[in-house]
Amino acid sequence: MAPRKEKGDKESKDKGEDANTVKALKEMHERKEIEGRVAGKQIVYHALQDAPSDSTPSQLATLDSELTTLRAQIASTKQCEKLLRAELAAFSARVPTDELRGMVSRLEREREEVLGRVGPLRDGRVATRVVSAEEQERVDGEWRVWRGRVVGRKRICKDMWERCSEVLPEGIKKKEELWESLGLEGRL
Template structure:
């Protein structure tokens, strides 16, 4: 674990007073509550106490029983002594366990709430925007006005509906002329094929003679 940085010191030069230096080191170790080497402590204190002085003072404080320490590889690490009276009582531990259990029990409900909220958010995001709804309303209003105008004209008699007999008569005429057109088209096709097969006249000359600008 990388060393935790202490707050930047306002000291402009290393402390030379051993008593003050010991107090700074001790307060730092107690506040951090983890082991550090002399190099780490000096660096984290921004060299308010030089590395050499920190190493010397740590060993002296350890010998006086003010801090704890042990060898770790090629160097020593030191940490603040724990206050035996600072341990939690059984009642406090029970309360902490109850709180942990309560929080753990709340996790499924919180997950369900999160899922529901996420679904609602997704629905809101997929819904039409205000501008899109406004445009849709305007389009519907325009269509409504157009239909109302057409209905008004019909009600005022400005446009008379075609009766069934008239419609059937017109449709019959259309079918009759369509049959005549189809018959003439077939007849022309047969005649054109005969003339072209005979070699008497070419297609372009035939169309030019008949005044045809495009396919019959």
């Protein structure tokens, strides 16, 4: 014996929903919003469709020729658009005249400023000391020594940093974050 179904079962709910759907479809059919046809014990509903057009072959030929001319117009319009885009890109690459004038005036001001600073040196109004060849050589030698020390220290710093940052502390995902959290200056 099959178990008795209760009112709360899903099938009984579906039947109520189906009844509402059928009722809504019948009302739409009566208002001529949709079409309904009987197929055996069922009614099949479908959307209303326009009747087939009574176009003559001459009308179809006219539409075909119009379609062909429109396609040709589209192709020529696309070609024109392509040319206009290229022209626009060329114009965009050029610097506007006002901008050029501003750049020139800024450069002229900078030039005057530099000439104002160099003028006293050229005129001899500022006492300058001539550096001898021996002194220049001595300074260059010291510079090379210190440059070598800087390069060596950079290498040592880099090696130490690589070893220190092999294992990062919790909460820090990148070496750059560790560098910043330690308050170190310069580049990695």
